[in-house]
Amino acid sequence: MAKRLHIPIRFKVLITLLAVITVVVSLITFNMAKLFHADKEASIRDLTSVIAANTAEEARSLLSGYREKLQVFGRIMFDGKLPSDQKVRLLAGLFEESGDFVAVTFYEKGKNPFTLYDANALGSAGLSKADVQRYRLEHPIPMDRLRREKVFVENSTLAEKLPTLTMVILQGDPETGRETIAEAVVRLDSLLRLARRSVVFDTYLVDSRGILLARADRNQVGMRTPVDWTPDLTNLKYQPSMVTTLEYSLGGEEKIGGFGRVEFGELLVGVEIPKTAAYLTARDLLTNLIYSSILMVMVAAFLSFIWADRITHPVELLSKASRVVAQGKFDVHVQPTSRDEIGELAESFNQMTHELKSREDALSEAQNKLIQSEKMAAFGQLGAGIAHEVKNPLAGILGYAQISLRKMDQENPLHKNLLVIEKETKRCKTIIDNLLRFARQEKVALDPVDPNTVVEDAVAIVEHQLNMNKVKLEKDLALDLPRIKGNSNQLQQVLMNLFINGQQSMEGKPGSVKVSTRLLASGQIELRVSDTGPGMDEEIRAKIFEPFFTTKPSGKGTGLGLSVSYGIIKDHQGEISVESELGKGTTFFITIPVHESRVG
Template sequence: MKKTLLFLTFTLIVAASCTQNKKDDFSFIGWTTSEEINGDVNNLLNFNDSQFNLSNSSDLALGYSEQDFWIKLVLNKPVNPNEEVILEFSNPMLNEIQIYSSEGTLLKDLGRINFEWNDRATFFNQFKLPSHVGQTFYVKVNSFGNNNVPINLVDSTDENWTLDERNVFFGIYFGIILAMFIYNMFLWVSTKENIYGLYISYIFFVGLTQGILGGYVDSYFFPDNDYLKKYSFYLSTVMVNIVGIYYSLRFLNIKKMSPNIFKVGLTIIGVYFFILLAFLFDFGIGQLKIRLLQIFLGIVPSYLLGISLYSLRKGYRPAKFFLFSWFLLICSMVIFLLSDLNILPHNFLTNYIFTIGSIFEALLLSFALADKINILKKEKEAEQIEKLRVLRENEDLIKEQNTKLEEKVRIRTDELEQAVRNLQNTQSQLVSQEKMASLGQLTAGIAHEINNPINFVSSNIAPLKRDIKDIMEVIEFYRASASKEFSPETKKEAKKLEEDLELDYVLDEVEQLLKGMEDGAKRTVEIVKGLRLFSRVDEQDIKKVDLHDGINSTIILLNSSIPGKIRIVRDYGELPMVECLAGKINQVFMNIINNAVHALADNLDKIADPVITIRTRALPDQVKIEIEDNGPGMPEHVRQRIFEPFFTTKPVGKGTGLGLSIVYSIIENHKGTLEVVTEEGQGTSFIISLPIYQNIPKYD
C-alpha cells in the first residue's frame, strides 16, 4: 500500500512538472502595479523597461493583492500572418485579464468575470494574436487570491483541447458525480443512514467546486454576478472542506477511537466556518482569509491522511478505500496548490488535476461506503447472531433458574411438609405422652390398689392351709376313734353321712382350691409387678435398666390378647444394664410386639406355626434387640411410610397410625436406631440398637 501511494505521488508530480511554457518565446517580460501607473494605461506606455520588474520566467508569481497588475510582453519575433499564434493565460482562477496593444488599445477581455460560454477564447483564457499590432503587448490582470499568471504562446503545432473536448470531459465528470449523488440519495432515503446524507452533501459541494472551476456554474447560474464570479470558488472550497472533514470523522469512527483527534477535526471545521463568515461578511482582513484558506488547504490533507492511517491501523477495513481516495485527492490538491503558488507550471494537468482527483475520490469513497455498509451488514448479522445467542443463553438461564426455582420450591415444600409432619409427630407424641402418662398413673393406681388386697389374700393362704391341715388331723382322729368306740349303728350313720357329704372329694377339692388360690394370687402378684415395671411413672430420669424385665413385663400384659396358637420364643443373650427411660422403652416393646401379634393373628389360617422371636445381643457400646415374626411381611411402598404419623394399614377405627411414629421418635431421642427388614410373604423384623450410655443429664 505504501509503495503504491509513493509511486502514484511521484508519477503525478512528474506529470504535472511537464510544461508547455516557453520562456524563449518572449524577449522581454516585465510587470508593475496599478498603483505605480496610477491605474492609467497611458502612463504605462511611457514607462521605460528599467521601470518594470523583470522576470526570468513566463510564469509570473505576483503574490496576494487585490490591486491590478500590469504586464509588458515583447515577442521574440513578429507574428506570421499565415500562422495561428495564441497568447494563453493558463490559470483559470484569474478574475480579469485585459490585453492591450502597444498603442494602449484594448484588444480582448478574458478571465472569470468576462467569461462567455460560446467563446472558446474566454473559456480557455486564450487570445489569437493579430499580425498587424506588432510584437509588444500590455496585459492587465487581477485575482482575488494568489496572482499567478502563467503565459504561453501556443501555435497550430501544439495539441490543445477544443471546447467540445473540454465539454465532454466535464460532462463525463458531472455524469459520474450525478450518478453517485442519485444512487446514494436513494440509499439514504431507503436506509435512513445519515452517513449517506453526509456523502451526498460532500460530493454535491465537490461537483459544485469543479463546476465553478470549469466556469460552468458561473455561466449557467450567475453570469452577471461579479461577486459570486470572484468568490464562489472559495466559498464552495470552504464548504467542501467543512463537509468533507466532518464526513471523514464520522465515516472513520474517529470520535469512538480517539476523542482528542476528533476535537482537532472540529477545531479545523471551526476555522473554516470563520473563513466562510469572513468571505460572506468581509471582516476587513483582506487577503488574510485567502492565505488562511490556503494554509489550511495544506494542513487538511495531512490531517485526513493521518486519521485514515490511524483508523486503518485500528483495524477499520473501509479506511483502506478511504485512505486511497483521499490520497489521490490530496495529491491533486497539492499539485493544484503548488501550481497556484507557481512552484509547478500551469498546464492542462495542473489546472484540472483537482477535477480528475475528485472523480476518483467520489468513486473510491462510494466503494468505501459500500464496503462500510457490507461491514455494517455483517456486523448486524453478527449482532443478530450474538443477540440470538444471548437470547438462547437467557432462555437457558431462565430454564435453569426455573429449574432451580422449582427445585427450591420443591425443597421448601418438602421442608414445610417435613415441618408439618414433625409438628404432627410432636403433637401426636404429646398426645401419646399425655395418654401414656395418664395410663401410667392409672396403671400405677390400679396396681397399688390391687396390691393391698392381693397381698391380703396371698398372706392368708398359708395360714388357711395350715388351719385346714389341723382340721384334717382332727377329722382323722375322730374317724380313727369312731372305728373303735362307736356302735355299729353309729358307725353306719357316720359312714352314710361321709358318703352323703362326699367327704373324701371335699377334702381333695379343698386342697385343689387352696392350690388354685395360691397360683392365682402368685399370678396376680406377677401382673401387678408387670404393671408397675411397665408404667414406671415414678421414674422421669434416665436410669440403668434391665431390658429383659421390660420385655417380660410387656409380654405378661399382652398375654391375654395373644392367641394360644402364637408362640413367644425368647432368645436372650447376656445384656448389661442400659441407661434409658424404662417406661418409654417398654412402650417401644409394647407397640412392636403388639403389631407382630396382630400381623400373625390376622393370618392364623395361612401360617402353620406362628412364632414371635425376641433376640437380644450385647455389642461393645450398644445393645441390639430384634423382634421378628413370620407373618405376611410388608410391600416396599408400605415399608417406606410405616414411620409417618397417622399412616396405618389397619381398618378404620382399629389403628391411629401413631404407634410406630412414636416408637421411632423414642429410639431417635435415645440416640439409637430402628431398622425394618421385611419382604412380602417373608415376615418382618424390627432391629433396635440402643447405646449403653446416654451421656445426657435428663431426657426432654
C-alpha cells in the first residue's frame, strides 16, 4: 500500500491564501492599466485646462488686489480737498504698508509726475530712481490701449535680483473731465510662486506685449523673454472661450498645452506638459502596480504563514511552558495569540503562574523579614547583655575618676589624664545607654500628649545651639491638633536628634532646619523635620537607620542616634522615613496615631 503524502494544515492554508490573493491582485492590476491607457490623454487635456483656468483666476485676483491698492493711491493723490502735507503723509504710510510695491508714479496733464520709491529695494538690486525713469522713457505707456482697457500690465524687470511688473491704470473725473494716470512697479514674487507651484506642469504668464511675465525659470523672466513657442498667441488672447487646450510641437517635442485668459490687462496663462510625460506616467503607473502586486503577494505570503502558525503553534507553546513550570520556574508567560478557546487557555495559564509567582515572592519576603527580625532581636539581646555587664564597671571608673579630681590639685600632671578618663567614661556610658534603648530594655509609660508642645519643648532646648552655629530653626505648627499617646521625653529626644543632625550636616555653613506638624487624612499626626544640608545619596539612605552606621568622623558619632529614634517611634506604633537627594537637603517624616480617647 502506497504511503500517503502528509501535508501540514498550515501549508494548506498558506497555499490557498496565496493562490486567491495572486489571482485577485493580477486582475486588479490588469484592469487598472487598461483603464488608464484608455483615458490617459483625455485626463491630461482636462487637467491642463483646469490648471490653466485656476491659475488664470488666481492671477486675476492677485492683480485686481494690486489695482485696488493703486486706485486708493490715485484717489488720495488727486483729491483736491486734502492739504499737500496730509497727502504726503497718507501716501507714504500707504506705500509702506504695500509691501510688494517698489515705486508708484502719478501723472496729470500739465503737471510734473510725482513718484514714491522703495530706495532699499532698488538699492539691493543695484538700481536707482533714474533707472526706473529711463525705462519709462524708453518704453512709453501705450495710451490707446490704456484708454481702451483702463489698465495696462507689462514685465518691467531691470535686474534679475528684482523681477517686477508695471501696472498702469487710467482714472478720470466724469464731472470735470480730468484725466489722471497712476503707475505702480510691483514685485513679481507672488506671481512667480504661482508659476512654480506645480512640479509636473510648466506654468507661465504672458503680458500684453507677448513678454514672459512669470515662470518657474526666474532667469527667463528677468531677461523679459518673448513668448514665441505657443501657437497663435494673439488669437488665444481674444478667443471666445476662457480656456483652450491645444496640441503642438516645440523643438521637435510634442506638447499638450492649456491656455486661459486672465481677464485683466490682456494677460494669458499657459500650462503645458510633454505628451511623452503622459506615456511615461502610464508606464510608471504600470511599473508601480507590478511592484505593488509583488509586494502584496510577499506580504500575503508572510501574513498567511503567520495565520497558519497561529492555528497550531499556541498549543506547542503551552506545552513548553508547562514543562518550565514543572521545574519550579514560575516567571514564565505565554502570550495569547487569539481570542478563542486556545487564547482563553493561555490567559488561564498565565493567571495560574502569576499567582504561584506572587505566593513564592510573598513567602520569600516573609522569610527575609523573619531572618532580619531574628538578627535584630539577637543583636538587641547581645547589646543588652553587654550593656549590663559593662555599665556597672564604668560607673565605678567614673566615680573614682570624679573623686580623684576633687581631691587633686589642677596643677598636678595627673589632673589632665583624669579629665580624659572622665570624658571618655561618660562617652562610653552614653553608648551603653543608647544600646539599652535600642534593645528596648527601658520601657516607659505612654500618656496623651500634645504634639505641638513636644515640638516647642525640643525647640527651646536646641534653638540656642543651632543659632550659635548659624542655623535658623523654623516652625510651622498646625493649630488644634488632637493628642497622641506617647512619652514626651522620648519624642523630644527624637526631634532633638534630628535637629542636631541637620545642623551638623551643614558643617558650620549657614542654613535652616524646619519642623512642621499636621493632621493627615488617615487620622495620624505627621511631624516633618527638613534641613538645607548637603543631602544623602541612595546608598546612605538605605543604611541610615542601621545600628552603628554613621557618616560623621571617628569619635564624633556612635551611629546609634537614628537607630534609637527608629526604635522609639516603633514603640509609639508610628513610622519614620527619610527623603533626600544630594544637593537638595534631607527631610524626615514621622507619623504617630492619634490618641483614641479624643472625641470629635
